[in-house]
Amino acid sequence: MEKEITIYDIARELNLSPATVSRALNDHPAINSNTKILITGKAQEMGYQSNRFASNLRRQRTNTIGVIVPRLDSYFMSTVLAGMEKVANQANYNLLISQSFESVRKEMANAKTMFNSRVDGLLVSLASDTENLEHFNTFFRKGLPIILFDRVMPQKNCTNVVIDNVKAGYEATAHLLEQGCRRVMHVTGDIRRNVYADRLRGYKLALLDQGLTQTDDLLRFTNLTRQDGIEVAADISRMALPPDGLFVANDLCAVSCISALKKHGFAVPGDMAVVGFNNDPYSLVIEPNLTTIDYPGQEMGEIATQSLINYLNGLLRIGTTNTIVLHHELIVRESTQKLVGAEEGN
Amino acid sequence: MEKEITIYDIARELNLSPATVSRALNDHPAINSNTKILITGKAQEMGYQSNRFASNLRRQRTNTIGVIVPRLDSYFMSTVLAGMEKVANQANYNLLISQSFESVRKEMANAKTMFNSRVDGLLVSLASDTENLEHFNTFFRKGLPIILFDRVMPQKNCTNVVIDNVKAGYEATAHLLEQGCRRVMHVTGDIRRNVYADRLRGYKLALLDQGLTQTDDLLRFTNLTRQDGIEVAADISRMALPPDGLFVANDLCAVSCISALKKHGFAVPGDMAVVGFNNDPYSLVIEPNLTTIDYPGQEMGEIATQSLINYLNGLLRIGTTNTIVLHHELIVRESTQKLVGAEEGN
DNA sequence: AGTTTATTTTAAACCGATTGCATAATTACC
DNA sequence: GGTAATTATGCAATCGGTTTAAAATAAACT
Numbered sequence: 001m002e003k004e005i006t007i008y009d010i011a012r013e014l015n016l017s018p019a020t021v022s023r024a025l026n027d028h029p030a031i032n033s034n035t036k037i038l039i040t041g042k043a044q045e046m047g048y049q050s051n052r053f054a055s056n057l058r059r060q061r062t063n064t065i066g067v068i069v070p071r072l073d074s075y076f077m078s079t080v081l082a083g084m085e086k087v088a089n090q091a092n093y094n095l096l097i098s099q100s101f102e103s104v105r106k107e108m109a110n111a112k113t114m115f116n117s118r119v120d121g122l123l124v125s126l127a128s129d130t131e132n133l134e135h136f137n138t139f140f141r142k143g144l145p146i147i148l149f150d151r152v153m154p155q156k157n158c159t160n161v162v163i164d165n166v167k168a169g170y171e172a173t174a175h176l177l178e179q180g181c182r183r184v185m186h187v188t189g190d191i192r193r194n195v196y197a198d199r200l201r202g203y204k205l206a207l208l209d210q211g212l213t214q215t216d217d218l219l220r221f222t223n224l225t226r227q228d229g230i231e232v233a234a235d236i237s238r239m240a241l242p243p244d245g246l247f248v249a250n251d252l253c254a255v256s257c258i259s260a261l262k263k264h265g266f267a268v269p270g271d272m273a274v275v276g277f278n279n280d281p282y283s284l285v286i287e288p289n290l291t292t293i294d295y296p297g298q299e300m301g302e303i304a305t306q307s308l309i310n311y312l313n314g315l316l317r318i319g320t321t322n323t324i325v326l327h328h329e330l331i332v333r334e335s336t337q338k339l340v341g342a343e344e345g346n
Numbered sequence: 347m348e349k350e351i352t353i354y355d356i357a358r359e360l361n362l363s364p365a366t367v368s369r370a371l372n373d374h375p376a377i378n379s380n381t382k383i384l385i386t387g388k389a390q391e392m393g394y395q396s397n398r399f400a401s402n403l404r405r406q407r408t409n410t411i412g413v414i415v416p417r418l419d420s421y422f423m424s425t426v427l428a429g430m431e432k433v434a435n436q437a438n439y440n441l442l443i444s445q446s447f448e449s450v451r452k453e454m455a456n457a458k459t460m461f462n463s464r465v466d467g468l469l470v471s472l473a474s475d476t477e478n479l480e481h482f483n484t485f486f487r488k489g490l491p492i493i494l495f496d497r498v499m500p501q502k503n504c505t506n507v508v509i510d511n512v513k514a515g516y517e518a519t520a521h522l523l524e525q526g527c528r529r530v531m532h533v534t535g536d537i538r539r540n541v542y543a544d545r546l547r548g549y550k551l552a553l554l555d556q557g558l559t560q561t562d563d564l565l566r567f568t569n570l571t572r573q574d575g576i577e578v579a580a581d582i583s584r585m586a587l588p589p590d591g592l593f594v595a596n597d598l599c600a601v602s603c604i605s606a607l608k609k610h611g612f613a614v615p616g617d618m619a620v621v622g623f624n625n626d627p628y629s630l631v632i633e634p635n636l637t638t639i640d641y642p643g644q645e646m647g648e649i650a651t652q653s654l655i656n657y658l659n660g661l662l663r664i665g666t667t668n669t670i671v672l673h674h675e676l677i678v679r680e681s682t683q684k685l686v687g688a689e690e691g692n
Numbered sequence: 693a694g695t696t697t698a699t700t701t702t703a704a705a706c707c708g709a710t711t712g713c714a715t716a717a718t719t720a721c722c
Numbered sequence: 723g724g725t726a727a728t729t730a731t732g733c734a735a736t737c738g739g740t741t742t743a744a745a746a747t748a749a750a751c752t
Contacts, residue, residue, distance in 0.1 A: 096435075371739095
């Protein structure tokens with residue numbers, strides 16, 4: 001063990017009090033600017049590093065942000081986390097990360113652990129069966145901020161960071177219609193989650209705008225797993241009048257569905273054009289390459305984290321419901337190129 | 347803000363000193379067992395939660411583990427992290443996660459940040475161009491433990507957590523040979539990294555054991571990216587005598603190579619059997635499904651973290667070079683099924 | 693009973709930064 | 723020059739566990 005440099009060392013060296021050193025390092029207005037320069041210079045020179053634990057103890061803040069996500073092991077979530085880590089690290093915050101495994105019960109347990117760990121705030125993407133935010137009441141009562149991202153729920157005192165899923169769903173569907181599809185099926189997830197409910201809404205709106213009537217026999221509610229994709233394909237192969245377009249609410253399911261459809265003898269995009277959602281790396285592996293919605297994971301992580309930190313530093317107020325909407329983009333690839341040669345496919 | 351329960355509250359309630367309460371809660375041997383029961387009971391009843399920061403401050407430990415990985419955004423790494431998070435969380439440790447982006451310079455910067463953040467120990471998977479561990483000397487000097495996982499480097503005082511890459515490489519190659527391949531190409535990464543050097547070694551050994559001479563024209567050194575897969579395929583298509591088997595050191599590259607090979611008119615597995623490495627979800631998306639080596643990411647994360655925590659608690663010594671080897675498994679799928687019908691394909 | 697030894701418990705210092713209040717130094721103003 | 727108003731710095735308490743050394747209590751042995 002080597003001796004750590006403390007503010008006392010700096011104070012002694014400069015013949016000042018620790019209080020002055022502390023204030024100078026925190027840029028307190030009551031300190032003379034020359035003194036500040038002197039102190040920060042000396043601190044630099046001596047290789048001083050503030051001891052977070054002393055500071056946290058005194059300040060009653062932990063500089064730790066809790067993160068609760070459904071699962072860590074998806075491509076999308078790992079990019080979100082990468083973004084969060086970047087921002088948190090720069091701001092000298094720690095992340096305490098946990099998974100709900102899509103279960104509200106685990107989400108409740110995690111929230112409790114986070115609370116007991118005295119995190120300063122929470123970044124949450126909701127589990128699929130979460131119906132309300134009551135398990136976060138301990139946080140609300142104590143005035144601890146919560147930012148929801150991606151899978152959100154409107155709630156006073158909660159900033160939401162999302163993309164416009166309605167618009168994205170609309171664009172995906174409209175693109176299929178432009179390619180000449182007339183019977184577009186939509187495969188979605190648990191519509192208690194905004195991401196799926198909104199994409200569904202966008203799908204319906206797009207059909208409406210083309211004067212097509214939306215019928216429930218072209219809707220499939222699933223968990224969007226690989227297995228679900230296979231089952232949807234089997235289902236389609238048994239239909240008397242199968243769809244000619246498919247909008248699946250995530251890439252994993254879209255991709256497995258395409259594979260299965262091909263085994264059932266469907267040509268993609270010939271018999272069936274397919275759009276996914278997320279722009280996961282899968283989408284470039286499947287043949288044909290998948291048309292999908294690109295979705296800024298890293299940026300979402302960065303913005304959610306930065307907003308929380310700004311709030312904690314008093315730079316931002318989470319007053320009335322406050323929503324940050326990020327951009328998305330439709331990426332057109334082979335899986336929807338019905339009109340190649342005939343018309344330019346976007 | 348509500349009042350937090352402290353050991354002083356418990357002490358007052360039971361007419362004991364805070365010192366006794368502290369010792370009892372830490373199961374100190376000098377405390378009478380009846381007193382312990384009394385105290386832990388009361389603590390439970392009052393909803394006491396230890397304040398980490400006070401504890402860390404006094405103990406000069408941070409209960410934080412630093413994690414440095416090449417990239418967060420791969421499937422494999424996200425499963426590793428999920429495992430780490432699980433174990434660390436249970437043991438009341440925080441993770442401070444950062445990415446080196448495959449660059450030793452960033453790795454050095456991250457190590458410095460970690461050191462300044464006073465992490466208790468480090469979990470590291472090395473960047474591709476790291477040549478030595480000198481940038482961790484500050485840790486070694488201070489007696490801070492480092493555990494390397496997956497991409498490791500033998501070093502005194504460093505536990506390594508790995509799989510047997512030689513054996514895995516051997517099995518992958520032997521499997522291709524069993525399927526009747528006679529010209530097996532190997533596509534590998536930066537062989538400064540054990541994972542690639544060892545897989546290459548296994549490949550060579552397998553050829554040797556079959557009495558085949560290994561020639562360098564069937565070796566390709568790449569970065570194992572998607573693009574590299576495409577280029578290897580182009581390269582192969584230009585060869586006068588192309589290989590009939592391909593062992594690629596990761597799935598991402600294997601998968602893009604298969605796609606490209608098919609475009610060049612090769613039948614997989616007919617003209618070319620392919621084995622990947624990692625059992626990434628990609629491997630089930632590509633057609634034909636990819637034969638690959640399954641690789642226990644989550645377990646690797648759990649074991650590395652648990653070992654570090656055990657060491658920090660004095661339950662484990664990292665004395666002489668200490669290596670933990672996990673199991674792997676060859677998963678046979680369509681991409682190598684040359685002998686279907688003829689012989690049972692494993 | 694008197695000592696020695698072992699077992700429990702406590703008092704008090706400590707970890708290092710922060711902050712309310714007091715004091716000192718400087719400037720402003722009559 | 724003297725007093726008020728600013729501005730800059732210091733004192734000392736505080737956050738809540740942990741730990742050393744010492745004290746108090748209990749048990750063991752002549």
